[in-house]
Amino acid sequence: MKLLKLVPDDTNIKFLKWRVPFYVVSLLLIAASWALVMTKGLNYGVDFAGGQEITGTFLEEPEAPIGELRDTLGTLGLGDPVIQRFGEVNQVSIRVRLPESAEGDPAAANRIATQIIDTVTEQHPDFRVDSNNTVSGKVSGEFREKSVYALLFAMLAIAAYIWIRFEWQFGVGALFALFHDVSLTLGMFALFQMEFSLQIIAAILAIIGYSLNDTIVVYDRIRENLKKYRKMPLPELLDLSVNETLARTVMTSLTLLVALLPLLLFGPASLFGMVAAIVLGVFVGTYSSIYMAAPILIWLGVTSHSFVPEETVAEKQDRKARGEI
Amino acid sequence: MLDFPLWKRISLWAITLILALMAIPSIASLSGVNLPSWADEPQINLGLDLAGGSHILLEADPSQVAAQRLETMEESVRSLLSDADPRIRIGDVSTANQRLSFMLEDAGEIDRAREILTPLINGNGLVREWNMTVMDGNRMVLTQTEQGLEQAVTDAMDSATDVVRRRIDDLGTREPTIIRQGDTRIVVQVPGLEDPQQLKDLLGQTARLEFKLVDANALPSDIAQGVANPGSELVPYAQDGDFAGQFEAVRRLGGIRGDSLTNAQQSFDQQTNEPVVSITFDAQGGARFAELSTQNVGDRFAIILDDEVISAPTFNEPILSGSAQISGGFTTESANALAISLRSGALPVDLTIIEERTVGPDLGRDSIVAGALAMGIGSLLVIVLMIVTYGRFGIYATIALGFNVLMVLGIMAFMKTTLTLPGIAGFVLTIGAAVDANVLINERIREERKRGRRVVAAVENGYREASRAIYDANITNFIAGVLLFLFGSGPVRGFAVVLIIGLFTSVFTAVTLTRMWVAGWLREKRPTEINV
Numbered sequence: 082m083k084l085l086k087l088v089p090d091d092t093n094i095k096f097l098k099w100r101v102p103f104y105v106v107s108l109l110l111i112a113a114s115w116a117l118v119m120t121k122g123l124n125y126g127v128d129f130a131g132g133q134e135i136t137g138t139f140l141e142e143p144e145a146p147i148g149e150l151r152d153t154l155g156t157l158g159l160g161d162p163v164i165q166r167f168g169e170v171n172q173v174s175i176r177v178r179l180p181e182s183a184e185g186d187p188a189a190a191n192r193i194a195t196q197i198i199d200t201v202t203e204q205h206p207d208f209r210v211d212s213n214n215t216v217s218g219k220v221s222g223e224f225r226e227k228s229v230y231a232l233l234f235a236m237l238a239i240a241a242y243i244w245i246r247f248e249w250q251f252g253v254g255a256l257f258a259l260f261h262d263v264s265l266t267l268g269m270f271a272l273f274q275m276e277f278s279l280q281i282i283a284a285i286l287a288i289i290g291y292s293l294n295d296t297i298v299v300y301d302r303i304r305e306n307l308k309k310y311r312k313m314p315l316p317e318l319l320d321l322s323v324n325e326t327l328a329r330t331v332m333t334s335l336t337l338l339v340a341l342l343p344l345l346l347f348g349p350a351s352l353f354g355m356v357a358a359i360v361l362g363v364f365v366g367t368y369s370s371i372y373m374a375a376p377i378l379i380w381l382g383v384t385s386h387s388f389v390p391e392e393t394v395a396e397k398q399d400r401k402a403r404g405e406i
Numbered sequence: 407m408l409d410f411p412l413w414k415r416i417s418l419w420a421i422t423l424i425l426a427l428m429a430i431p432s433i434a435s436l437s438g439v440n441l442p443s444w445a446d447e448p449q450i451n452l453g454l455d456l457a458g459g460s461h462i463l464l465e466a467d468p469s470q471v472a473a474q475r476l477e478t479m480e481e482s483v484r485s486l487l488s489d490a491d492p493r494i495r496i497g498d499v500s501t502a503n504q505r506l507s508f509m510l511e512d513a514g515e516i517d518r519a520r521e522i523l524t525p526l527i528n529g530n531g532l533v534r535e536w537n538m539t540v541m542d543g544n545r546m547v548l549t550q551t552e553q554g555l556e557q558a559v560t561d562a563m564d565s566a567t568d569v570v571r572r573r574i575d576d577l578g579t580r581e582p583t584i585i586r587q588g589d590t591r592i593v594v595q596v597p598g599l600e601d602p603q604q605l606k607d608l609l610g611q612t613a614r615l616e617f618k619l620v621d622a623n624a625l626p627s628d629i630a631q632g633v634a635n636p637g638s639e640l641v642p643y644a645q646d647g648d649f650a651g652q653f654e655a656v657r658r659l660g661g662i663r664g665d666s667l668t669n670a671q672q673s674f675d676q677q678t679n680e681p682v683v684s685i686t687f688d689a690q691g692g693a694r695f696a697e698l699s700t701q702n703v704g705d706r707f708a709i710i711l712d713d714e715v716i717s718a719p720t721f722n723e724p725i726l727s728g729s730a731q732i733s734g735g736f737t738t739e740s741a742n743a744l745a746i747s748l749r750s751g752a753l754p755v756d757l758t759i760i761e762e763r764t765v766g767p768d769l770g771r772d773s774i775v776a777g778a779l780a781m782g783i784g785s786l787l788v789i790v791l792m793i794v795t796y797g798r799f800g801i802y803a804t805i806a807l808g809f810n811v812l813m814v815l816g817i818m819a820f821m822k823t824t825l826t827l828p829g830i831a832g833f834v835l836t837i838g839a840a841v842d843a844n845v846l847i848n849e850r851i852r853e854e855r856k857r858g859r860r861v862v863a864a865v866e867n868g869y870r871e872a873s874r875a876i877y878d879a880n881i882t883n884f885i886a887g888v889l890l891f892l893f894g895s896g897p898v899r900g901f902a903v904v905l906i907i908g909l910f911t912s913v914f915t916a917v918t919l920t921r922m923w924v925a926g927w928l929r930e931k932r933p934t935e936i937n938v
Binding site: 138187195209210213220224230231242243246283297302305328329332335336337339347351355 | 455463465602603606610758759760761762763764765766768769772773776777779780781783784785787788791792794795796797827828830831834835837838839841842845846849852853856871874875878879881882883885886887889890892893894895897898901902905937938
């Protein structure tokens with residue numbers, strides 16, 4: 082049987098040739114992402130903003146009366162409720178942020194949720210509540226805090242591990258690649274104003290993990306080649322390492338994608354944002370391992386001596402004497 | 407590397423099969439197949455987002471405990487000092503600034519007062535509960551110690567947890583989980599609930615019932631201006647009652663608390679047929695109620711629930727039976743809820759719902775079906791991709807993947823961890839990523855063959871050289887997973903659990919098991935060429 086080869090043997094793509102323009106573009110993208118996060122802001126879901134997210138089905142109506150709901154719920158004085166179709170045509174999600182007046186009143190979130198459900202069921206007795214997520218300002222503040230800690234600690238702990246296993250330059254490189262991935266994911270969420278929830282934090286941590294897989298595979302090969310080809314110039318050696326691991330990089334990204342795409346298309350509606358973030362992260366992570374994590378080693382001054390200490394004159398003579406040179 | 411003695415093969419197979427078999431009961435019950443009871447365990451725990459149900463986080467405000475202790479202390483001090491023989495007279499009592507201060511009319515009594523109050527200060531003797539100081543020779547000031555308050559909050563939360571449990575049991579729901587969390591929080595998880603609002607109403611009701619005499623001397627004009635006579639206070643009428651918005655002036659002290667009830671039932675008033683709650687006092691409470699009603703025949707008293715007046719009827723005659731009826735515009739449901747709350751006892755502190763996650767049973771079921779479908783299609787695609795790319799080695803990887811999924815489920819069932827909706831995403835991610843180890847190994851074997859190594863050496867090198875990156879990658883993923891578990895909450899934790907368990911099983915199945923199978927094949931067939 083002839084087996085499929087996604088990547089031809091012995092590729093020799095000069096990835097590193099374009100490292101400066103790619104770096105410039107990536108740095109600009111990172112800057113643009115943060116600018117977006119700062120200006121447009123993230124569209125916090127109830128986990129982080131507090132408030133209610135209620136999803137439900139109108140059992141006896143062909144279509145959810147979204148316009149009418151906007152009008153009736155708008156009169157409750159709860160600010161601007163976000164009402165969207167959710168899943169089927171007769172299903173909706175109603176999202177209301179906690180009004181500022183609710184600050185310092187932990188009971189407000191629950192009271193408002195009851196008010197919303199009562200208002201809708203009064204006019205539409207066929208409305209069935211499928212889910213109700215109500216988070217008070219106190220709890221959402223804790224979630225925000227914990228999420229920042231989780232992301233920071235994960236990045237630092239991983240960088241420290243890479244440093245221990247490789248060299249400090251690799252730790253910095255991996256950290257930078259992760260920073261790139263996290264920044265671009267956040268930027269994407271700010272740009273498209275997709276709902277940013279606890280699930281997205283989980284997705285980002287998964288992205289961190291899998292982007293790092295790629296980085297580690299490339300780094301491992303660089304380390305191996307540094308020991309093997311001690312005279313090769315670093316850019317050439319990095320190109321060689323990336324090319325040698327290219328088949329694996331493509332194949333793994335592909336298996337991840339084919340596993341995730343059905344979940345994105347046919348999976349539960351409430352997982353959509355999370356899975357979309359991970360799919361996005363697969364692309365960003367693969368790119369960053371090749372174009373962010375590898376070239377930075379050149380600028381950080383990695384040499385073949387990073388892993389094999391330079392021979393002393395005595396050792397060299399010793400080898401000569403044994404006839405190895 | 408490729409040496410697998412018999413004992414090793416047997417133990418690897420044993421581990422694999424035992425863990426994989428433990429997944430069977432869960433898979434059977436998820437797909438609706440009934441197994442005989444001996445084969446029905448262990449079962450994986452379904453999170454509320456999949457099984458349907460309510461997760462409710464309740465929080466108490468410790469300052470409320472402090473305020474209540476102060477009030478109780480004031481009553482005790484007053485009654486102890488006025489019961490003393492001869493009576494010690496005090497004045498200028500204040501509970502402002504979280505301390506109780508009062509003046510003795512006769513400064514010479516200070517030592518006697520101190521002696522009388524000492525038992526109160528020391529509480530149960532384990533921790534000193536109050537500090538007592540004397541100012542200006544005749545003013546005594548009592549402040550709560552930190553340990554005393556801490557102990558009181560802990561006690562209050564313990565008993566609040568018990569009350570919550572009794573109330574939920576009274577609802578007749580199955581398998582509720584009620585756990586104390588931190589210093590001031592209680593987590594309630596109730597699977598498969600028909601009406602979450604009923605549960606919330608029940609938990610939100612403190613059910614502190616009080617009977618206080620109405621201050622007959624209060625002028626309506628004073629009440630309208632929000633002014634009460636000394637020794638009285640203004641209490642608002644219930645929001646949903648007939649007198650909403652009005653206030654009643656009642657005597658602060660000398661009432662009866664509803665914590666001395668032995669029973670409470672919803673019933674109907676025999677004359678008006680409106681829903682009421684019938685309560686029965688215990689012996690002590692009954693005697694107090696008899697005394698109060700006898701001394702105040704013809705006077706009005708207020709029935710106060712959670713600082714709101716329900717009604718203010720008149721004592722028409724002494725009530726000696728030890729039972730009474732509470733009316734005040736109830737519906738059958740609200741009367742029944744109040745009866746449950748009163749039966750289970752009052753909450754020692756108000757509990758506020760600060761987080762609620764409710765998922766209806768239909769949505770949960772739909773999520774499982776959609777998730778399982780997506781997982782099936784995804785697995786199929788991964789399998790096809792692996793087999794067309796790596797041939798025989800792809801088949802090994804695929805079988806390993808099958809065992810991997812079973813083992814993750816089996817371990818989760820055995821450890822009684824919870825499968826949540828994000829956990830399903832974790833499964834799919836594990837499936838996509840687990841084969842990465844095989845990809846690494848197989849690509850390496852390809853490379854080694856290209857460099858001209860013989861089959862066995864190429865396979866051996868492939869496994870050895872690839873392992874480094876595999877272990878490093880899994881350890882870093884493990885770090886990310888653990889941090890997600892530590893800082894995550896609820897459903898997201900379920901995602902971390904699947905990822906973490908999946909890392910271990912992936913390395914075991916994708917590296918160790920496939921190596922054993924490849925080694926067996928090489929030994930048996932001794933191929934000189936491999937198609938990888």
